[in-house]
Amino acid sequence: MRISPRVIGSALVATLLTQLVGCGTLFWPDRRGQIEGQIDPVIAVLDAVGLLFYVIPGVIAFGVDIATGAIYLPNGTHAQVDPAKLRPAVQPDGSVDRTRLQAILQQELGRHLPLDDPRLIEHRGSTEQLASYGLVPAA
Known part of the structure; x- marks a missing residue:
């Protein structure tokens, strides 16, 4: 054959x-x-x-x-922060102050998150995307 x-x-x-x-x-x-x-x-x-x-x-x-990052074992914990507590990190023009955000996250989660790491994947969205999920955009 x-x-x-x-x-x-x-x-x-x-x-x-x-x-x-x-x-x-x-x-x-x-x-x-x-x-x-x-x-x-x-x-x-x-x-x-x-x-x-x-x-x-x-x-x-x-x-x-x-x-x-798929090769790493998960920590087994998930962290959530109330969006109202994140508002001080959002500036009036809609941009995010990374140092202030890092300080809020460290205070709430008790962990240091490297927001200046070059491997960090940042997703940008729009108000239309939020509305499609039924969320009300507010900064």
């Missing part, structure tokens, strides 16, 4: 594409955005399997998981 070169090529491409994406990013997408923590050994081993078979995709898998 002869296997078509197209089938072999397709299987090879599919295998390489699955290795290009980090395991932690696929299995635990809710972990993305973490900037530090303890490395999850399960994710590290799964990424290392990619190194055994294909060196370049394995390195890329590690890179994706580390860059997205």
